[in-house]
Amino acid sequence: MDQLFRKMVATRAMPVWARYGATTMMVLACLALRLALLGRDPAMPYLMFLPAIMGAGIVFDRGTGVYASLLSAGLAVWFFVPPAFSFLIAEPTALVELFVFLAIALFTATLLEALHRALSSLATERAELASANASLRNTAAQRGTLLSESVHRARNDLQRLAATLRLQAGSSKEAAARDALNDASARIAALARINGRLDRHREEDGRAEVESRGYLEGLIGDLDDAAVDMRPIALTVSAESTVLPMARAVAIGLIVNELVGNALKYAFPNDMEGRVDVVFRREGNEFVLIVQDNGVGTSPGSPPLGSGLGMRISRALAGQLGGKLEVAPSAPGTDRPGLANSLRFPAG
Known part of the structure; x- marks a missing residue:
């Protein structure tokens, strides 16, 4: 149903004459089908017109649904409600049936229009959500790239610092100073290794995890x-x-x-x-x-x-x-x- 209503965007944009002309043809088709199947039997005079009303509301809009409801009611009264071929309604029950049919038909047209609008709003929100998600993915990718570059830069700086300390240790003549410099170099090199591992095993969504x-x-x-x-x-x-x-x-x-x-x-x-x-x-x-x-x-x-x-x-x-x-x-x-x-x- 969702896909059906979304495909009706083009038909709702058709010219007025085309929409109402097509609605008239749907109602007349239902009339012809009613005559072919049941003749002019007065029983259930309105039932066969409901597909035309629903079709107009789905394919077009509420205006065509209301038009189909009124046209269907008029044709049903003219052809099937005694006395035939007039708009007089002799029986009170027949008048009640007409009002009930109109109430159902107009409610159906209004409901279908509400569905149209709700699905249109939902489609808009989905498009906005998709755009927002795409923007978030791009932001996460950029953030991940920046984070990766930052980690690489920090690792390189640490490696250079460790190498500098090793050189200083090699040139030091005091054993205590040499050992301290070597220990510091080893710890800085370990921190550089850890930074490298952070980047390799970081979560792919760009988070610092x-x-x-x-x-x-x-x-x-x-x-x-x-x-x-x-x-x-x-x-x-x-x-x-x-x-x-x-x-x-x-x-x-x-x-x-x-x-x-x-x-x-x-x-x-x-x-x-x-x-x-x-x-x-x-x-x-x-x-x-x-x-x-x-x-x-x-x-x-x-x-x-x-x-x-x-x-x-x-x-x-x-x-x-x-x-x-x-x-x-x-x-x-x-x-x-x-x-x-x-x-x-x-x-x-």
Whole structure:
């Protein structure tokens, strides 16, 4: 019905004489059909004219529907209501039937016109909505392009800064300064890698959001490639697919980088074999991030290996996410207790 009314736009724009002439022909066709089927039987004199009224209202407009109603009533009275061939109505019931027919016919014509207008308005709104959606898609595409360019620019700047720090470290004569510059360069390079992953796994609609599974799997793949000289250590990741805002994804990526880096440096001395597992999932209203290894672990109360800066950075980032980083043995009481770093933070 919707498509039928929309196709009638052209017929509603026809000249007046054409619309009313065609309506007259429809009414006369119904009269001819009535005479052919029932002759001049006075029973149900108006019934056969309803198709002409509906046809005029659908194909043309309310004016032709009203005209068809009045013309049909006049022809029915003239041919079928006793006394025939006059407009006199002798029986009160026949007069009631005429009024009922006119009421139904005029209501039908008015209703069809209302449907025309409603569907026309709906078609206009659909066209406007389609235009608005197209505009939104273009805006999202432009925003995505700008966001991608911004991420690329930031990554390139970070890579140049990391390279500069490495050069300065190479020219430094003091071991402490050289180590500090190398650590800073490594962290800046990690941030550059994370920025690259943000762009690769960003949502396609241009929003500043990242799909978690692909993002973390790619990040662990980068770390695995970077740790090729530390084999045989296996890096695994098990991450649920969810959408993360970029700001949160950056913090999670930096925490994973620091904790996995610590495990690779300190958990497996003397070329020990081992495994580092990264788990990310949602539990109720919280996200859970776990980085655990099956290495040598640490003794209670012993000072941290290295400077402890990586753990301090991780705890600070955990606080930004609204969570707290907890550290415990992965397998207490065994010869390889390992470490399990667990972070819970609100999903909202």
